[in-house]
Amino acid sequence: xxxxxxxxxxxxxxxxxxxxxxxxxxxPDGGFCVLVGPSGCGKSTLLRMVAGLETISSGQVxxxxxxxxxxxxxERDIAMxxxxxxxxxxxSVYDNIAYGLRNRGTPKDEIDRRxxxxxxxxxxxxxxxxxxxxxxxxxxxxxxxGRAIVRKPQVFLFDEPLSNLDAKLRVQMRVxxxxxxxxxxxxxxxxxxxxxxxxxxxDKLVVMSGGQVEQVGTPTEVYRRPETRFVATFIxxxxxxxxxxxVDGDGRVSVGGLTLAADDLPAGLEPGRHVDVxxxxxxxxxxxxxxxxxxxxxxxxEELGATELLHGTLGGSPFVLQVNTGAVSPGTKAxxxxxxxxxxxxxxxxxxxxxxxxxxxxxxxx
Amino acid sequence: xxxRSLYNNKxxxxxxxAPQLVITLVFFYWPASQAVWMSFRMEDAFGTTTEFVGLExxxxxxxxxxxxxxxxxxxxxxxAVTFLAMSFSLLLAVMADKQIRGGSVYRTLLIWPYAVAPAxxxxxxxxxxxxxxxxxxxxxxxIGVPWNPMLNGDHALLLVILAAAWKQISYNFLxxxxxxxxxxxxxxxxxxxxxxxxTRRFWTIVFPMLSPTTFFxxxxxxxxxxxxxxxxxxxxxxxxxAKATETLVFKVYQxxxxxxxxxxxxxxxxxxxxxxxxxxxxxxxxxERKVTY
Ligand SMILES: Nc1ncnc2c1ncn2[C@@H]1O[C@H](COP(=O)(O)OP(=O)(O)OP(=O)(O)O)[C@@H](O)[C@H]1O
Ligand SMILES: [Mg+2]
Numbered sequence: 001x002x003x004x005x006x007x008x009x010x011x012x013x014x015x016x017x018x019x020x021x022x023x024x025x026x027x028p029d030g031g032f033c034v035l036v037g038p039s040g041c042g043k044s045t046l047l048r049m050v051a052g053l054e055t056i057s058s059g060q061v062x063x064x065x066x067x068x069x070x071x072x073x074x075e076r077d078i079a080m081x082x083x084x085x086x087x088x089x090x091x092s093v094y095d096n097i098a099y100g101l102r103n104r105g106t107p108k109d110e111i112d113r114r115x116x117x118x119x120x121x122x123x124x125x126x127x128x129x130x131x132x133x134x135x136x137x138x139x140x141x142x143x144x145x146g147r148a149i150v151r152k153p154q155v156f157l158f159d160e161p162l163s164n165l166d167a168k169l170r171v172q173m174r175v176x177x178x179x180x181x182x183x184x185x186x187x188x189x190x191x192x193x194x195x196x197x198x199x200x201x202x203d204k205l206v207v208m209s210g211g212q213v214e215q216v217g218t219p220t221e222v223y224r225r226p227e228t229r230f231v232a233t234f235i236x237x238x239x240x241x242x243x244x245x246x247v248d249g250d251g252r253v254s255v256g257g258l259t260l261a262a263d264d265l266p267a268g269l270e271p272g273r274h275v276d277v278x279x280x281x282x283x284x285x286x287x288x289x290x291x292x293x294x295x296x297x298x299x300x301x302e303e304l305g306a307t308e309l310l311h312g313t314l315g316g317s318p319f320v321l322q323v324n325t326g327a328v329s330p331g332t333k334a335x336x337x338x339x340x341x342x343x344x345x346x347x348x349x350x351x352x353x354x355x356x357x358x359x360x361x362x363x364x365x366x
Numbered sequence: 367x368x369x370r371s372l373y374n375n376k377x378x379x380x381x382x383x384a385p386q387l388v389i390t391l392v393f394f395y396w397p398a399s400q401a402v403w404m405s406f407r408m409e410d411a412f413g414t415t416t417e418f419v420g421l422e423x424x425x426x427x428x429x430x431x432x433x434x435x436x437x438x439x440x441x442x443x444x445x446a447v448t449f450l451a452m453s454f455s456l457l458l459a460v461m462a463d464k465q466i467r468g469g470s471v472y473r474t475l476l477i478w479p480y481a482v483a484p485a486x487x488x489x490x491x492x493x494x495x496x497x498x499x500x501x502x503x504x505x506x507x508x509i510g511v512p513w514n515p516m517l518n519g520d521h522a523l524l525l526v527i528l529a530a531a532w533k534q535i536s537y538n539f540l541x542x543x544x545x546x547x548x549x550x551x552x553x554x555x556x557x558x559x560x561x562x563x564x565t566r567r568f569w570t571i572v573f574p575m576l577s578p579t580t581f582f583x584x585x586x587x588x589x590x591x592x593x594x595x596x597x598x599x600x601x602x603x604x605x606x607x608a609k610a611t612e613t614l615v616f617k618v619y620q621x622x623x624x625x626x627x628x629x630x631x632x633x634x635x636x637x638x639x640x641x642x643x644x645x646x647x648x649x650x651x652x653x654e655r656k657v658t659y
Contacts, residue, residue, distance in 0.1 A: 053555050074561040086552035090574040099570075100560035147560070 002064030002154040003029045009059035019045040021211040030185045036198035037208035043191040079148035080157040085140045087132040094128040097146045118150040138169045156188040207231045229352035232278045243317040245277040256315030261341035264356045278345035281322040285338045293336040404632035423633035440613040444591040450531035455538035463546040480536035488601025491529040519610025522603045526611050530595045545579035614638050
């Protein structure tokens, strides 16, 4: 077991593309760190630098306190699960799993014991003699996992391991990966662009964009207090509504003539400053008839089963609201919304950075 | 899953195949059947009339000592050329695959030999290894090697082997390179993480993954050495000295064209055809099974 430390890690590809622009991270021993971000933001590049599959342009990667920049992948004591599984097609499942042990000269009976154990944990014993092409996607995924756990490495690296599975299987394997990681206690870094996967798996969530880290925190912290507009819209589904607005005074913003209270807005900002106001669709409620609130005009409704999404306009901007099915009777054209002041996020219109109170930021860091 | 035809027209598939079928008929089956027909006939001394002689051409062929010698030469020649052409091109392809960035220049250089006509390739090699004029020939003599492919049969055989292999390397190289590049990079990376050093990676992952390509090339190369090396041998040694480089295909030409024994030559080409068909069939039957994954 080991902690993984990244210190100002950069990657510039041969063509001059700067894929990773100085990332520093601490992943504690046994931690489950998920790197999430849109396509092309450098997640895979960062992971592959930890694996030793890409050279590190500058900065340091340390595993278990040992700087591994110049160390071969084989000597880093890591295992990696690839998006396409990278199973050796000409070898049986057994040989696929045993390959890494054989390369390290593990005795035969020890190999057999460990392969059988891994196969038992992953429930792939019936397929050990088959070739990978004779397996379903989910079974291949398990074999890839088997190949990783059989060596008992210090770190697991996953690069979008579930993205080739169908939605149902993905949910099932997600739970299994989490259980397995808990049971084995192996430090893990997991790359995905699926924010639900990111939220459910991680105990340390790293949101990346354009080669940089936007925010690091527990999934709840990131969800509750997004540090940038990008994180706010990236984490959460359906995404957070962003409305253009102005600072209206201490703790208040105005959006298209509506005034909203925002708890986290620091005092002393000049009124009239342009801001982006973020409100999550699921944190707003429909106010009882006659109660004060923000008028919301409904355009159309998307039914999701237990909940429904109301699309419409609020203060002149498009807005989405998520409510329990039946909370608004069909055919309703306008409702009044109660927007809790603790759920109003304010971002600088230009930089996209959160305009938040310093004390809550320090409280978070502590 | 069954693939269903999108077209209901029963004629269309045949129409689409027709050009290929016509070409095969005109350029392979027709001459082949002519050869079979001629192998049962014998010309008179002036080449004006022929008569049916049954298997006589074959009987006399298998009574010739020279025919067995030619067969032995062919075996040595084909094994050596196939092995050299394949192993060397694989080595070059592996090197090119690593450095594929500067690869296009490298690739172009390597494709040239394939574009050179066999006769020119032959003359080129002959010239290089000519004991009194050729650069390499003189070099060999100056370091004390009694090199003389004009008189020494072994030297001559070695020279045609090298030239024939050289001619085929480009072709093999292209296929090996394409094969190497179609191996998913993640497999190699997974093997690297699994602790396999480059050499071990090559033999346990890359080489097995290349086996369909290798098999295909093996078939193609054997057909090449049996039939297509005629031009090179003709240009370098004319089958000499003292028939040391007379392979089966060269003997067909020698006896038929120069010796005027059309019937005997036809019988030889039929035997040659049978040998190659048998070899190919054996390869497909026993080797192909092992190379699919
Ligand atoms: N070998 C390479 N050479 C040059 N540029 C590269 C190379 N590999 C990746 N890049 C670039 O680096 C950036 C980051 O790529 P990376 O693969 O890390 O993205 P990612 O976050 O994993 O995206 P995805 O979710 O699509 O997998 C991209 O802009 C990509 O075009
Ligand atoms: Mg990626």
